[in-house]
Amino acid sequence: MIKFKSVQDFRLRGGKYFMSGISIDCVIFGFHDGQLKVLLLKIANLNGWGLPAGFIYKDEHIDASAKRILCERTGLHDIFLQQFYVFGHPDRCDNNITKIAFENTGIKAPKDNWLLQRFLTIGYYALVNYKAVNATPDFFSEDFDWHDIHNLPMLAMDHNEIVQKALLTLRTHLRYEPVGFNLLPDKFTMPELQKLYETILDQSLDRRNFQRKMLSYGILRRLKQRREGVAHKAPYLYSFDLRKYHKALEEGFQSAW
Amino acid sequence: MIKFKSVQDFRLRGGKYFMSGISIDCVIFGFHDGQLKVLLLKIANLNGWGLPAGFIYKDEHIDASAKRILCERTGLHDIFLQQFYVFGHPDRCDNNITKIAFENTGIKAPKDNWLLQRFLTIGYYALVNYKAVNATPDFFSEDFDWHDIHNLPMLAMDHNEIVQKALLTLRTHLRYEPVGFNLLPDKFTMPELQKLYETILDQSLDRRNFQRKMLSYGILRRLKQRREGVAHKAPYLYSFDLRKYHKALEEGFQSAW
């Protein structure tokens, strides 16, 4: 991997190593406190938030780029990651971060700088275990934070739109594929799993029907343990049967036409 | 729109007008003779087939590019067109058409030619009325033809993979969205619609259950007319109720979680 001495160095020489005109934006979902959250970066000198993003090395598979970007931001490997849409409005970069950064620092940008052109961006969404994330800002950013999906700040460029599209995609996938393994800790209770589904779908579900449906997929294993130290009746703990889980991921749940 | 004097002129000067590193490939589906077909172009001097493709003007929305490419190839406006995947293997252009074309003509390619680098491609798929298409080869091509999806030739680069992915996407969409309006003539019979579904899904369906299901969507209108001049009992003609059809397109069919 190429190292750059500074952001400015990256801005000036990055075009040698990265594809230009196309970037990757990652919508990283986590689940905490009953809320579906998205990891955002605070863009340096801009006082604004944006999605973790990055570029594609000239000889790199785009999926590998996304994985790399995600790993750099979260410290996580082997996470669920999926391409979901390409955003290609010609004006989406009018408020290009680089442009503003150049303006702010007062340095005149080279006219043909690789970052100062129109960029498409490929949206990837990721599902991660909130607690396992060791978030790290990139070098455009001065901070990071998780934000509740229902309470997002104004984001840079078209990033709000990208998050919405990712959420819609996630909701659709939820119906046909197992979700949850990547968003929950190893052991979890049925109410916790249900809360996750309710949060993603933004609707309440019947407790009993939910349990039946989840169990019918045959990807859950009920443990002997129960959740201890909680008020009221202690719920059982469950874990995913990883072999069956991954099989279901490949084949999907519903097959009827 | 920019005009080029020749293919060579395009190869040499296109980089001035088009985004480089990213292209659009179109999988154009048509339905004829009970077969699902794809429109392919025969690449000049290569004796090989490939998907209709094109590039994105530097100030053009990617959807507009796809629409433009489609219109140039088929003469059709207002067709169903949807982005479905980005293909980003770094080696997918090893057999780059341009590279081979340069080699074939014996002309030494400029080293930094915009076409001789790694390209991503955004896959779009289109559903068109076979009979309404007035196909026209592009200037890389010497011919075009419809090919049965079950009997495709070897295609250039990763185009076979792109067609397969498009087909999978179409099959999935078929379950949740109305399909057919774009693939069938204005008036059609229930058996014709069924044949279309069976062809796309590659499985046979029960005639009576199919009819019930289709009618339950409420997007079909049965006409007083019947198909005339056919053997056996004359089937009724149907047409799509466009208002309801488009509403269903937006909302999808199934809403249960």
Added chain:
DNA sequence: TCTCATTGTGTTATTGATACACAATGGATT
């Protein structure tokens, strides 16, 4: 000990999917 929110485990009703039956039609066959 009692309270009560919550969990575990049902049952019933409704809807949707699948499988199959039979009469009506009308060009083709004789």
Added chain:
DNA sequence: AATCCATTGTGTATCAATAACACAATGAGA
């Protein structure tokens, strides 16, 4: 002109999935 028969139009029985709802068991907190 009478008959044949593949195909269409319509209907019904069965099975599976979903939605709606009931009640006993649990266990921390009052």
